[in-house]
Amino acid sequence: MDEQALRALVREAVNRHLGAAAAPSAEPRPMMFLGHASHGRYALPGSGGACLIEPAVQCNHCGYCQSHGH
Secondary structure (H helix, E strand, C coil): CCHHHHHHHHHHHHHHHHCCCCCCCCCCCCCCCCCCHHHCCCCCCCCCCECCCCCCCECCCCCHHHCCCC
């Protein structure tokens, strides 16, 4: 996303917030990520042994070690 597209998105958001009609944009809008970054998971090799976070217990594939833990 370049600076011009970002400025257009900010203008649209401000206009929506203030109740003004948003001017149609000539440029196609970029896809937006609708989830929070904490829900993403890293691709780590599957574990069949001990947990990476708590090695005293068996891995139960909860995904905590593949995320930011939020």
